[in-house]
Amino acid sequence: MEFKVPTMAELMAAGEEPEILFWVGCAGSYDERAQKITRDICKILHHVGIKYAVLGTEESCTGDPAKRAGNEFLFQMQAMTNIEVLNAYNIKKIVTGCPHCFNTIKNEYPGLGGTYEVIHHTQLIQDLINEGKLKAEGGESFKGKKITYHDPCYLGRGNGIYEAPRKALEVLDAQLVEMKRCKSNGLCCGAGGAQMFKEPEKGNKDINVERIDEALQTNPQVIAAGCPFCMTMLSDGIKLKDKEQEVKVLDIAEITARANGL
Amino acid sequence: MVAQILFLVLTLAAIALFTVNLRKIIRNIRLGKPVDRQDQPQKRLMTMLRVAFGQSKMVVRPIPAFLHFFVYIGFVIINIEVLEIMIDGLFGTHRIFNGLGGLYNFLIGSFEILAFTVWVSCAIFLVRRNILKLKRFSGVEMKSWPKSDANYILITEILLMSAFLLMNAADAKLQLLGASHYVNAGAFPVSQYLINILPSSESALVIVERSCWWFHIIGILAFLNYLPYSKHFHILFAFPNTYFSNLEPKGEFTNMASVTNEVKAMLDPSFVPAETEPGKFGAKDVTDLSWVNLMNAYTCTECGRCTSVCPANITGKLLSPRKIMMDTRDRITEVGQNIDKHGAEHQDGKSLLDDYISREEIWACTSCNACVEACPVNIDPLQIIMELRRFAVMEESQAPGSINAMLGNIENNQAPWKYSPADRFNWAQES
Numbered sequence: 001m002e003f004k005v006p007t008m009a010e011l012m013a014a015g016e017e018p019e020i021l022f023w024v025g026c027a028g029s030y031d032e033r034a035q036k037i038t039r040d041i042c043k044i045l046h047h048v049g050i051k052y053a054v055l056g057t058e059e060s061c062t063g064d065p066a067k068r069a070g071n072e073f074l075f076q077m078q079a080m081t082n083i084e085v086l087n088a089y090n091i092k093k094i095v096t097g098c099p100h101c102f103n104t105i106k107n108e109y110p111g112l113g114g115t116y117e118v119i120h121h122t123q124l125i126q127d128l129i130n131e132g133k134l135k136a137e138g139g140e141s142f143k144g145k146k147i148t149y150h151d152p153c154y155l156g157r158g159n160g161i162y163e164a165p166r167k168a169l170e171v172l173d174a175q176l177v178e179m180k181r182c183k184s185n186g187l188c189c190g191a192g193g194a195q196m197f198k199e200p201e202k203g204n205k206d207i208n209v210e211r212i213d214e215a216l217q218t219n220p221q222v223i224a225a226g227c228p229f230c231m232t233m234l235s236d237g238i239k240l241k242d243k244e245q246e247v248k249v250l251d252i253a254e255i256t257a258r259a260n261g262l
Numbered sequence: 263m264v265a266q267i268l269f270l271v272l273t274l275a276a277i278a279l280f281t282v283n284l285r286k287i288i289r290n291i292r293l294g295k296p297v298d299r300q301d302q303p304q305k306r307l308m309t310m311l312r313v314a315f316g317q318s319k320m321v322v323r324p325i326p327a328f329l330h331f332f333v334y335i336g337f338v339i340i341n342i343e344v345l346e347i348m349i350d351g352l353f354g355t356h357r358i359f360n361g362l363g364g365l366y367n368f369l370i371g372s373f374e375i376l377a378f379t380v381w382v383s384c385a386i387f388l389v390r391r392n393i394l395k396l397k398r399f400s401g402v403e404m405k406s407w408p409k410s411d412a413n414y415i416l417i418t419e420i421l422l423m424s425a426f427l428l429m430n431a432a433d434a435k436l437q438l439l440g441a442s443h444y445v446n447a448g449a450f451p452v453s454q455y456l457i458n459i460l461p462s463s464e465s466a467l468v469i470v471e472r473s474c475w476w477f478h479i480i481g482i483l484a485f486l487n488y489l490p491y492s493k494h495f496h497i498l499f500a501f502p503n504t505y506f507s508n509l510e511p512k513g514e515f516t517n518m519a520s521v522t523n524e525v526k527a528m529l530d531p532s533f534v535p536a537e538t539e540p541g542k543f544g545a546k547d548v549t550d551l552s553w554v555n556l557m558n559a560y561t562c563t564e565c566g567r568c569t570s571v572c573p574a575n576i577t578g579k580l581l582s583p584r585k586i587m588m589d590t591r592d593r594i595t596e597v598g599q600n601i602d603k604h605g606a607e608h609q610d611g612k613s614l615l616d617d618y619i620s621r622e623e624i625w626a627c628t629s630c631n632a633c634v635e636a637c638p639v640n641i642d643p644l645q646i647i648m649e650l651r652r653f654a655v656m657e658e659s660q661a662p663g664s665i666n667a668m669l670g671n672i673e674n675n676q677a678p679w680k681y682s683p684a685d686r687f688n689w690a691q692e693s
Contacts, residue, residue, distance in 0.1 A: 070651030158513025193629030
């Protein structure tokens with residue numbers, strides 16, 4: 001990184017408060033592919049001059065996979081510990097690159113004492129585009145490229161956010177194509193509900209392969225994603241189909257960072 | 263006079279039988295755990311008007327939406343006709359509402375057109391099910407009774423509408439002949455074309471008219487009593503089911519209050535939890551589910567829109583959200599029958615999990631909410647799956663090995679993967 005990513009501990013020591021906390025999430029912290037997305041989100045925040053911070057090593061799993069696997073105990077332990085940290089830092093607003101973290105903190109933390117304004121990074125990007133702070137200029141041109149966007153379940157159906165990621169793609173002047181199953185009818189990548197951490201039940205096809213087949217029907221150059229789990233599943237699908245050279249799977253944050261030359 | 267008494271007896275018996283069965287179902291639903299769905303009455307009312315009355319979620323699939331709309335609107339409006347039949351039946355009158363004059367002709371005319379569109383729609387539905395064999399109507403859970411149930415409903419509706427139109431045709435012909443008792447009333451835009459196939463003698467026509475009249479009303483009373491045993495129950499339960507449906511974002515799962523107390527006590531030893539009665543975590547059987555889950559099960563019309571969009575089902579896995587709802591209904595019906603036969607304390611040693619729904623099914627779910635989104639009457643199969651998972655994990659510690667490993671990682675490393683918490687911020691050091 002060309003700049004230092006500020007942590008909450010450092011800001012607090014300096015007697016400062018950030019405008020927004022960037023909740024990185026476990027995938028964004030540890031998964032190599034997702035780390036790139038994390039760094040691009042930081043680049044965007046840094047570029048537009050938003051005062052932000054991350055929790056760094058003080059961050060912990062939101063508990064989403066535990067909850068969806070049925071372990072409410074573990075989920076609430078995680079949630080309450082996180083809420084203590086967040087409240088101790090007087091956090092008001094959170095942005096996150098993971099729809100699972102987003103959904104959990106936004107919807108399930110308030111009942112346990114943690115109420116924050118939570119946005120997904122695609123919503124932040126949409127706002128920044130609307131404010132004219134991000135222009136899709138000065139970097140890689142996506143003009144005319146065929147892009148199809150895969151709706152993450154926990155962003156789309158789970159929370160009704162369909163427009164923000166599409167808005168971030170519209171400014172690229174690219175050729176946007178929708179898959180047959182999109183928006184509220186979108187098909188899961190196969191990783192939600194703790195499936196990410198287990199082998200799928202036996203069937204005649206893996207869900208991510210079904211989704212990739214559908215995505216490839218649109219002949220895209222880029223498949224846009226907005227979730228680190230979807231990123232893994234779609235990338236695996238593309239590898240399986242041996243299409244890595246022709247089709248790139250990119251997060252909206254990566255596309256935005258590239259388009260703005262960050 | 264005999265006819266009137268017979269009519270009264272039949273009607274009362276039908277209503278009594280229906281009431282008994284309806285009360286049983288309501289009793290069964292009340293076996294579920296409490297959940298508060300009394301908040302935001304205005305929003306609930308709007309949801310019901312939009313989704314149940316307005317059929318807003320049907321339009322996703324335009325062809326069945328269009329056909330279903332005719333059957334639905336026909337059902338709602340033809341009730342005015344049924345009211346007239348009831349009054350005529352009880353008082354021995356004929357076309358009691360004919361005093362409405364032009365309006366009456368308009369009403370009868372519209373009923374005829376509706377009856378015809380219902381007839382055609384049901385015929386197309388039969389073709390879709392039995393000749394085109396749409397994939398959505400098949401599946402392991404759609405064998406025997408569920409399969410014939412749909413056909414019985416459609417055939418009954420076709421017969422009822424045929425009787426209604428034939429009755430009108432005979433009536434119209436009797437009116438033309440100037441038969442006594444058959445007052446000049448009504449307009450017959452559809453049944454006029456049936457007049458020629460009817461006999462021409464007055465007595466034969468009266469027989470046709472009366473037979474159809476009786477067939478039509480007995481059919482309706484019988485159909486009413488068929489509902490509690492059938493998926494067709496949705497015509498009644500769609501309304502409360504949408505009213506009491508979940509208004510929160512679909513991604514939000516309930517925070518179990520009983521767990522909150524224990525976790526608070528664990529994190530803060532000075533915390534004294536409020537006394538709560540000990541209960542199970544999650545659901546093993548239907549009585550561990552909420553009453554809304556059980557009402558959902560009785561509302562399900564087995565249309566299979568949930569299953570057709572389920573990513574697990576699409577890719578050949580065992581999970582079918584429709585089967586989850588059908589299993590829940592079958593099991594709660596069985597529990598109800600046990601209570602009727604052996605009393606409330608009777609245990610039959612069976613449970614929803616394992617005897618009806620297998621582990622493989624619940625673990626195949628990606629919690630993507632596609633089934634919830636697709637349901638035209640706001641049924642939530644995902645909630646039932648989650649409650650069964652909660653039981654498997656919290657009461658039995660029985661989860662797939664990799665899930666247990668993931669849970670262990672969260673517990674020990676605060677991440678679902680086995681990485682050190684100290685490495686969590688390493689991403690910032692690399693370029």
